[in-house]
Amino acid sequence: MTRSVPPHQPSFDGCAGASDDGDTPVSPRDAVRAPGSGSTAVGSHPRPASAGRSGDGTGAAGTAGHDAARGTSADTGANEQDELPLVRVNDESKVTRVDTGQLEAVPEAGGRFSSWRARRRAAREEGAGQIGDAPGGEDDPDGTTVVRLPRSAHQRRRRRRLVTLLVSLLALIALVLVVFFSPLFATRTIDVQGATLTDPQKVEEALSGFQGVPMTRISKQDVKDSVGDVPQVKSVDVAFQPPHTISVQLHERVGVAAVEDGSSVVLVDSEGKPLSSVPAERRPDVPLVAGGTKVLSTPQFQAISEVLATLPADVLARLESASAPSGSTVELSMKDGPTVVWGDARDSDVKAQVVATLMNSEAASTSAVVDVSAPLHPVVK
Secondary structure, three states, X not given: OOOOOOOOOOOOOOOOOOOOOOOOOOOHHHOOOOOOOOOEEEEOOOOOOXXXXXXXXXXXXXXXXXXXXXXXXXXXXXXXXXXXXXXXXXXXOEEEEOOHHHOOOOOOOOOHHHHHHHHHHHHXXXXXXXXXXXXXXXXXXXXXXXXXXXXXXXXXXXXHHHHHHHHHHHHHHHHHHHXXXXXXXXXXXXXXXXXXXXXXXXXXXXXXXXXXXXXXXXXXXXXXXXXXXXXXXXXXXXXXXOOOEEEEEEEEOOOOEEEEEOOEEEEEOOOOOEXXXXXXXXXXXXXXXXXXXXXXXXXXXXXXHHHHHHOXXXXXXXXXXXXXXXXXXXXXXXXXXXXXXXXXOOOHHHHHHHHHHHHOOHHHHHOOEEEOOOOOOOEEO
């Protein structure tokens, strides 16, 4: 019986009925079609059994009829499952037979991605095989085995950061210990310079506490405070010369006057600070201030000190003594010369110039008193 083709289906040469060469007929539903229009698909698969329609003989009876038309029988065994011919569907309308001699074998995967994927798969399989033997496994009372899974990448990165932080902290602690507590920068030499009135041995004794101490633990203020107890030292400059030397530059006080203290005299600076004590016969070449050591803390000594600070060097060298008999009024006694009545400390710069001029005049050399309390109208008598 000839199978009719519905109007909506195209006819296929050599496929709707028996083929021209007597092979198995091919219907459009047996062809494997590509998913897109205009594509070409090649397929081969057994025809599925279908209940079909009772009218057109495509059910079980129709299938048996078709098998009889092809000359097949149920007892042919495996031969009745012969493969159908390969066909090509073009534009979903034309079916042609495929020559199997023109087909090419699909090459085996061997690219870099395939190799990488194969290695990853093998690594996962190997890890899965070893997980049962992983360390840290414990047996629960119910007989199951609890294993510790490998750390994730995030956990490993976090562990590395923690290890790096710990190592850095230990290195910092070690550096601090080496710099501040090891003998690597220990003080071994203290170089004292600028000592004239000061005994260098006294300065070294004052700084002896820094011997062997790392220089990184010594501040300049510490050195200044230690030397500050030396009376002759007014200020100090400190320089560290690693790894083992401290350089100390002294700025001493300048003695401007002397006061009597029993059978000796004491050299003092402009602030009344005692600098040294010597026998009276070895008095330094500075003016002697009347009143002894008691006058050093009085306003009279402050007024005398201000006057002495303004005198020129040649006049200061000729000065024998200074006093303040009436509080702020200062009098100066020259060696083999007149007494200078200075007055108070006002206009001291002008008074100093007038005194320097008069001391070099003939009138002053024969006079007993030179009064410059009014510097614009000096009096020589």
